[in-house]
Amino acid sequence: QVQLVESGGGSVQAGGSLRLSCAASGYTYRMGWFRQAPGKEREGVGCIDSLGRTSYADSVKGRFTISKDSAKNALYLQMDSLKPEDTAMYYCAADGGFACSSGYVASLYGSIYRGQGTQVTVSS
Numbered sequence: 001q002v003q004l005v006e007s008g009g010g011s012v013q014a015g016g017s018l019r020l021s022c023a024a025s026g027y028t029y030r031m032g033w034f035r036q037a038p039g040k041e042r043e044g045v046g047c048i049d050s051l052g053r054t055s056y057a058d059s060v061k062g063r064f065t066i067s068k069d070s071a072k073n074a075l076y077l078q079m080d081s082l083k084p085e086d087t088a089m090y091y092c093a094a095d096g097g098f099a100c101s102s103g104y105v106a107s108l109y110g111s112i113y114r115g116q117g118t119q120v121t122v123s124s
Contacts (some may be wrong), residue, residue, distance in 0.1 A: 003025040004114065006116055014123070018079045022077075030047055030049040030100050032048065037045075048098035060086075063080050090120050
């Protein structure tokens with residue numbers, strides 16, 4: 001069983017930046033982020049695998065960057081050029097699968113390990 005704990009959420013104005021962190025209690029092969037805004041469906045944001053390959057949702061490409069520190073079992077989400085539509089609860093997810101792909105991004109909310117989330121609010 002792997003525990004995931006997110007941190008780094010907060011409030012920021014449009015155009016600003018935030019960096020989210022996810023601390024894992026153990027090693028996971030691939031990890032990612034998904035988000036859910038009130039009244040909306042969960043949306044995969046992006047993922048990274050054990051080889052460092054990444055994949056992102058079209059809505060965040062060029063603005064968000066996922067990275068990891070394997071030595072610390074940590075995952076990060078650097079969010080730049082934030083928009084009000086990025087406002088959501090952001091969740092860290094992980095599983096034992098091998099490759100990060102657009103398919104995994106789309107199904108991140110179904111990962112076997114998921115954190116409790118951290119709120120991101122972007123004001124216009």
